[in-house]
Amino acid sequence: MKTKVLFLLLVLVLSISAVSAQDAVNLTYLVDDSQNSQDMAKALTDAYTALYPNVTFTIESRPGGTEGDNIVKTRLATSDMTDIFFYNSGSLLQALNPTQTLVDLSDQAFIANIQESFLPTVSQGDGIYGVPTGTAMGGGILYNKAVYEELGLSVPTTWEEFAANNAALLEAGIPPVLATFGDTWTSQLFVLADYYNVEQQAPGFADAYTANEAKYATTPAALAGFQYLQQGYEQGWWQQDYATTRFEQGLSLLANGEVAHFPMLTFALSTIATNFPDQANDIGFFAQPGPSADANGATIWMPAGTYIPVTTTGAKLEAALGFLGFIASVEGVDAITAMVPPNGPYLIKDSTLPDTVLPAVQDLAAYIDSGNSYPALEFLSPIKGPNLEQLCVAVGTGQMSAEEAAANYDLDVERQAQQLGLPGW
Numbered sequence: 057m058k059t060k061v062l063f064l065l066l067v068l069v070l071s072i073s074a075v076s077a078q079d080a081v082n083l084t085y086l087v088d089d090s091q092n093s094q095d096m097a098k099a100l101t102d103a104y105t106a107l108y109p110n111v112t113f114t115i116e117s118r119p120g121g122t123e124g125d126n127i128v129k130t131r132l133a134t135s136d137m138t139d140i141f142f143y144n145s146g147s148l149l150q151a152l153n154p155t156q157t158l159v160d161l162s163d164q165a166f167i168a169n170i171q172e173s174f175l176p177t178v179s180q181g182d183g184i185y186g187v188p189t190g191t192a193m194g195g196g197i198l199y200n201k202a203v204y205e206e207l208g209l210s211v212p213t214t215w216e217e218f219a220a221n222n223a224a225l226l227e228a229g230i231p232p233v234l235a236t237f238g239d240t241w242t243s244q245l246f247v248l249a250d251y252y253n254v255e256q257q258a259p260g261f262a263d264a265y266t267a268n269e270a271k272y273a274t275t276p277a278a279l280a281g282f283q284y285l286q287q288g289y290e291q292g293w294w295q296q297d298y299a300t301t302r303f304e305q306g307l308s309l310l311a312n313g314e315v316a317h318f319p320m321l322t323f324a325l326s327t328i329a330t331n332f333p334d335q336a337n338d339i340g341f342f343a344q345p346g347p348s349a350d351a352n353g354a355t356i357w358m359p360a361g362t363y364i365p366v367t368t369t370g371a372k373l374e375a376a377l378g379f380l381g382f383i384a385s386v387e388g389v390d391a392i393t394a395m396v397p398p399n400g401p402y403l404i405k406d407s408t409l410p411d412t413v414l415p416a417v418q419d420l421a422a423y424i425d426s427g428n429s430y431p432a433l434e435f436l437s438p439i440k441g442p443n444l445e446q447l448c449v450a451v452g453t454g455q456m457s458a459e460e461a462a463a464n465y466d467l468d469v470e471r472q473a474q475q476l477g478l479p480g481w
């Protein structure tokens with residue numbers, strides 16, 4: 057009898073071990089190499105593994121910008137994508153052909169937790185393909201408030217006032233505008249963050265642009281962003297070594313008051329808070345100014361998303377869906393907030409921002425709360441030409457005029473629209 061009991065116990069232990077081994081799942085997660093994204097991925101995966109120890113994660117890194125876009129496209133095309141991946145929503149997602157490459161999440165219960173305003177940015181046809189990961193962001197100008205206070209400068213509400221501030225900064229020996237062209241994707245903000253102003257001057261531009269009825273080169277309001285880059289180069293606004301300075305090197309210059317302004321998305325605030333905690337409260341945000349103080353507002357970026365490629369199947373798919381459900385929950389938001397200072401509002405229902413958010417986030421929230429904000433073009437149109445960052449670097453380094461870059465970008469956009477099969481192209 058004793059032998060039989062021992063035998064049954066042994067069978068039970070072996071059975072439990074077999075089930076445990078079968079239930080153990082490791083998910084690979086591809087994330088861009090910015091500190092903000094890496095910290096956010098670690099916060100989410102650590103929190104999820106604490107709740108579900110059978111699910112572990114291996115985080116893989118990729119570059120940002122066009123190089124990273126090409127890696128994502130290639131890995132999807134060759135069925136070599138990780139089990140889940142973090143990537144832009146909006147127009148760049150559309151270029152991935154999500155109906156063919158990604159798992160449709162529209163039948164998942166957790167979709168009901170997501171603010172409706174986000175869903176069109178990760179949808180194609182009737183499918184929904186991603187969950188918002190992180191916060192919405194503002195695109196505009198990060199600035200060093202201590203430098204402003206020292207020189208007695210005021211936040212500008214027109215481009216003319218911004219240029220005047222830059223002249224005062226040059227006179228004081230402080231480079232007015234940070235350029236980090238060593239990471240080419242950072243060159244685009246004068247163009248992209250200007251969309252609030254474009255919409256004020258050319259209402260409905262996004263629809264006309266998508267229908268091939270409006271161009272950057274022939275729409276003065278849209279051309280202005282390229283002209284701002286040319287003005288910055290010609291008037292010597294950039295710091296020394298601007299052509300090779302990398303993004304995180306530049307954040308050090310901004311945090312320490314060695315430059316005054318940085319055209320950037322507010323996601324950079326969390327990296328500043330992590331690397332320069334004593335200076336984080338010195339950084340403010342203002343909307344990229346345009347021609348009119350009466351029409352001054354911020355351009356808003358929706359959060360990026362986490363997606364599942366169709367190559368993820370079986371137990372890995374089940375685990376991946378569980379993880380995306382966690383991201384789309386208040387618990388997921390809280391996990392991010394515990395490690396990464398929020399850069400804007402979350403788009404998960406019932407989530408809240410802590411009272412301790414950075415001053416620059418409060419600056420951004422003021423634009424949103426007052427109704428003076430508008431989505432970036434890439435969330436209103438499926439078209440974003442892949443060569444924009446290279447063209448912006450060419451203008452910002454004096455190799456190309458604003459008009460030449462805008463005309464070249466229109467050709468870039470035409471090719472992209474034809475690849476997407478859009479009508480009218």
